[in-house]
Amino acid sequence: MGIFTDPVIMSVIVMALLSLLRVNILIAIIAAGLTAGILSNLSLQGIIELLVNGMGEHAETALSYILLGAFAAAISYTGITGLLVKKLLRVLRGRRSMVLLVIAGVASLSQNVIPVHIAFIPILIPPLLKVFDQMKVDRRGVASALTFGLKAPYLMIPAGFGLLFHEIIQKEMANNGVDISMGDIALSMLIPGSGMMVGLLIAVLISYRKDRDYDSVGNYLTEAAAAEEDEDSRFQYKHLFTLIGIVAALVVQLLTGSIILGALTGIVWMFVFAVVPFKNGEKMMADGISMMGMIAFIMMVASGYGYILKETGAVNDLVEQSSAILGNSKPVIAFLLLLVGLLVTMGIGTSFGTIPILAVMYVPIASAAGFSPMAIAALIGTAGALGDAGSPASDSTLGPTSGLNADGKHHHIWDTCVPTFLHYNIPLFLFGWLAAIIL
Known part of the structure; x- marks a missing residue:
């Protein structure tokens, strides 16, 4: 089986090309799934069933x-985010690099200290869009800061989601005949994680330092959120x-x-x-679905695509072919x-779910070498993480887009996926390649 008939490679290429051409990501993932299934000699009905x-x-x-999303809409309705926006305008005006680094720091807390993953994004980011626009912040920099916080901490720090990530690596290595302590795993991931820190500094201090103007017209999360600027700024019981x-x-x-x-x-x-008045419950749910419904369906379809790759054995075939050369x-x-690892994770969109797939082949090949x-x-940790940043189907990119596109001014592929990739x-x-050579 050559490169042009490999289900994983060709389906990832199809998804990437369609996404870059601004085809809706749901359609792109479905097309990738169809490509993988057809190249695996499945019928169209069989592909859809998988x-x-x-x-x-x-x-x-x-x-x-x-x-x-509904909870975020309810919080926005109370106007408490308006108070935050006004305070940030006074404190952070003119300090764009500091804003991006603070956002990266807050996002990092979501992985280890308070493990809520992307749950904070729909609550924190939409109300700040007006701040970003007034400061002429490039939202690609914000997306890069958020994705850093969603990934780098669990790579390097064995706590919260990081503990789960390291445990999966340890378990899968043991299942394939290599024992390693949790401490050694943490040390081994410091070098790859340092690479992400370099990427963050390049994004914040070099790539996205210039002004970027966004149109002043935009619909924010809810009508109440749009009117926050005119609300009484005093702290009230509802806050x-x-x-x-x-x-x-x-x-x-x-x-x-x-x-x-x-x-x-x-x-x-x-x-x-x-x-929140009970009579506004229907609108609150509608706003929540409007903001987070798309990401929910994308994650489901991406899961279906990953299931096709696993059930057809396409990933194992790719690893076996690679080992032969x-x-x-x-x-x-x-x-x-x-x-x-980059190709597989770009397609499946999850670093945690990719590790068990890759470890089966990686451990014996690397041990023999x-x-x-x-x-x-x-190698396993880096390969699992590769592609998660930049994958159109990853929550590490979908989460930032869900917040930054609340007013319709941020494109998922060109403003989130390409910069983070x-x-x-x-x-x-x-850095992962370097770690594998020197450790």
Whole structure:
């Protein structure tokens, strides 16, 4: 099977090309799934069945995102975000680089300290769009800052989502015959993670320092959010109950491990204490679906596409083909293994879900070539993370777009995926390759 008939390679190319041509990402992912299925000799009916069956794996995630959108709409309705906007205007005016670094820092907390992942984005970012426009901030820089915070911490820090990521690496390496401690995994991922830090600094200090003007006309999250500037800026009881509701939602999520229960807690709180009038419930849900519904469906369809690749054995075939041409050179082996990881993760859109797929082949190949356990961990962790930044189907890019495009001025592919791909996948690849060679 050649490159032009490989289901993984060709389907990823199809998805990337259609996305770059501004074809709707849902259509692009479906087209990629059809391409993979046809090249795997499946019938159209069989492809659709696999696609639909695979979508069910992300049904819970889709519902979580929609409820988070509704909760974000409720918070916006109270006007509390207007207070934040006005304070930030006074403190951060003229300090664009500082704004981007602060956003990257806040996003980093969402992975380890307060593991809510993208849940904070629809609450924090839409109200700040007016601030960004007045400061002429390039939103591509904001997208880069957010994606850094959604990825780099779990690569390097074994806490929260980072602990889960490192545990998956440890488990899959053990399943394939190589034991390694959690401490060694954390050390091995410091070099690849440093590559992302370099990418962030390039994005903030070089690539997106210039002014970028956006049209003044735009529809924000809700009518209430658009009118915040004219509201009484005094702190009111509804703002206090909103803050309590946010804390309650976070506590429930952390205790139960369920984003759905956390979001529902926040929504019910807002209604029970009349922070949001009950009569506005329908509009609140409509606003939530408007903001987060698309990302929910994209995640479901992407899951179906990944299911096609796994069920047809296309990923395993690609890894096996790659292993046949690797040779004995460690630099060449590391380069090709990382390239395979980039292709697979770009298609599937999840670093966590890619590791078990790749580890089956990576561990025996790397062990036979004489790579140390830490070098193998660096290869697997980097390969899993590669492509997540920049993938049209990843929540690391869909999340930032959902917030930055609340007023319709931010394009998912050209303003989020392309910048994050260039600033993070390139240094991740280089630093991960270096780690595999020197560890």
